[in-house]
Amino acid sequence: MQYQESAASSAELLRLVLQRIAAHGGAYTPTTYAVWYEYLAGVNPKLVAALDQRLQSAEPLAQAEIDQLYTQHIHSREVGSVEAFQAGLSELLRRLSEAAATSGAGAAEYSKSLVACQRELAATTDPAVLNRVIQSLVKSTDAVRSTNETLQKEVLATRDEVQQLRGQMGALQNQAHTDPLTRLRNRRGFEQAVAEITRGRKQYLAGCAVLMADIDHFKRVNDKYGHLVGDQVIRAAAQVLQNNVKGRDVAARWGGEEFIVLLPDTAGEGAAALAENLRAAFCKTRIKRGAKQEMSEPVTISIGVAEAVAGESLEQAVGRADTALYQAKNSGRNCVRLADGAGATAAAAAAAAGELQGAAGAN
Numbered sequence: 066m067q068y069q070e071s072a073a074s075s076a077e078l079l080r081l082v083l084q085r086i087a088a089h090g091g092a093y094t095p096t097t098y099a100v101w102y103e104y105l106a107g108v109n110p111k112l113v114a115a116l117d118q119r120l121q122s123a124e125p126l127a128q129a130e131i132d133q134l135y136t137q138h139i140h141s142r143e144v145g146s147v148e149a150f151q152a153g154l155s156e157l158l159r160r161l162s163e164a165a166a167t168s169g170a171g172a173a174e175y176s177k178s179l180v181a182c183q184r185e186l187a188a189t190t191d192p193a194v195l196n197r198v199i200q201s202l203v204k205s206t207d208a209v210r211s212t213n214e215t216l217q218k219e220v221l222a223t224r225d226e227v228q229q230l231r232g233q234m235g236a237l238q239n240q241a242h243t244d245p246l247t248r249l250r251n252r253r254g255f256e257q258a259v260a261e262i263t264r265g266r267k268q269y270l271a272g273c274a275v276l277m278a279d280i281d282h283f284k285r286v287n288d289k290y291g292h293l294v295g296d297q298v299i300r301a302a303a304q305v306l307q308n309n310v311k312g313r314d315v316a317a318r319w320g321g322e323e324f325i326v327l328l329p330d331t332a333g334e335g336a337a338a339l340a341e342n343l344r345a346a347f348c349k350t351r352i353k354r355g356a357k358q359e360m361s362e363p364v365t366i367s368i369g370v371a372e373a374v375a376g377e378s379l380e381q382a383v384g385r386a387d388t389a390l391y392q393a394k395n396s397g398r399n400c401v402r403l404a405d406g407a408g409a410t411a412a413a414a415a416a417a418a419g420e421l422q423g424a425a426g427a428n
Contacts (some may be wrong), residue, residue, distance in 0.1 A: 079293060081105050090125030093292070096135045097128070103139065112138035244318040246296060247303035255317035255325060259379055262313065262329050270373035270382055274336030276326040277369045277386040278302070278343065281398040283322040286364060294354045298322075298364055305347045309339065325383065333372040333403060340368040340401045348399065367393035371404035 082101040083093075091097045103109040104116050115134060119126070242254030250258060263269050280286075280302055287295040299322060306316040310326055319325040328336050347366045351359050369389030373382040385404040393402040 078102055078105050083292065089120070090127065091131045092128050093287075094128075097131050099139055100131050100134050109138055244303075247300055247318050249303050249306065249324075250315065250317035252317065252319055255315060255319070255327070256379070258315040258317075259327055262315070262327070268375060270377060270379060271375040272330050272332070272373065273382075274328040274331045274333060274370060274372045275379075275382045275386040276328065276336060276340050276343075277319070277383065277390040278306075278324045278326070278340075278366050279368075279390055279394070280322040281365045281367055281394075290354055294352060295322075297352050297354070301350045301352060301364075302347060302366065305343060305350065309343055309346060325386075331372075333370065336370045336372060337401060337403060340370050344368055344399065344401055365399035367398045368401045369393055369404060370401060 082098055082105060085101045086093060086097055103112055112134060115138060242250055242257055244251040280298060286298055302324060306324060310316040313329045315327045317325050344366055348363055352364060353359055367390060369386045371382050371386035371389060389402040389404040393400050
């Protein structure tokens with residue numbers, strides 16, 4: 066759903082959302098925010114009714130219940146949009162099919178009529194018969210012309226509908242693969258991009274690099290400055306990725322404060338150099354909060370890098386990059402770590418330089 070609330074209204078709603086989560090239970094997750102936000106905004110009547118009924122009980126809301134509300138009343142709505150699109154396309158194809166079938170039947174009847182008239186012409190010289198044959202030909206010709214004109218009109222009439230359906234499909238695909246907060250790809254969008262990049266590649270991911278980046282001490286930022294500032298930090302990290310990830314490289318929000326980057330045909334050394342550039346650029350970012358006040362401390366990121374090897378799946382490469390990310394966290398944060406495997410030795414020198422620079426600003 067595209068929310069229409071003003072910035073001020075959204076801020077007030079978010080404040081109320083946090084109060085509801087604290088009062089009724091549940092984790093501070095995007096799913097929980099979405100449920101309470103739509104409930105308080107009054108934009109989802111079915112969700113409001115279901116949640117009102119549940120709140121009649123004094124028992125705290127379990128996260129599983131919140132997730133179920135999200136699935137039934139928010140996620141299912143997105144699925145319904147896709148189903149509505151499919152229904153529209155199906156109806157359009159049915160109409161065209163019927164028009165084409167009618168045209169085909171008319172053409173077949175016209176052919177039969179021509180054969181019959183040819184036989185009559187060959188068997189007589191009677192002017193009355195000839196006149197009847199001519200009238201029959203005129204009638205048959207008019208009928209098939211009318212049928213073809215009907216088909217043409219139907220095709221023209223549905224042309225605009227086809228364009229609208231294409232636009233709807235594009236919008237649905239974009240929503241399904243885009244993170245609404247950062248406008249980066251989401252996990253589904255990232256996996257789709259990987260599938261497109263690797264299609265037809267015999268080596269699959271071999272020779273590509275995967276970066277996993279995580280904002281350091283993000284919970285502390287949320288606790289100290291609030292979730293609105295936390296969202297600003299996430300958007301700032303996304304902007305750094307957009308400014309530095311170019312060409313066929315793919316950046317996405319993996320979840321929460323974690324991001325992922327795929328670098329096609331990039332060895333460990335090049336991936337480590339880019340990771341260091343991302344780390345340094347984010348260190349320079351300054352987050353503005355209410356009344357243009359600046360956060361009192363810089364925010365940093367830690368990055369894990371893995372160069373995919375032959376026969377390795379995306380999940381395995383991501384797993385190694387994630388392990389390297391945790392090594393960076395355990396090494397003081399604000400640094401880059403290389404996963405064990407191909408390319409790690411070649412990239413060690415580039416990573417080491419970044420770690421030394423990052424150590425001074427580690428949180």
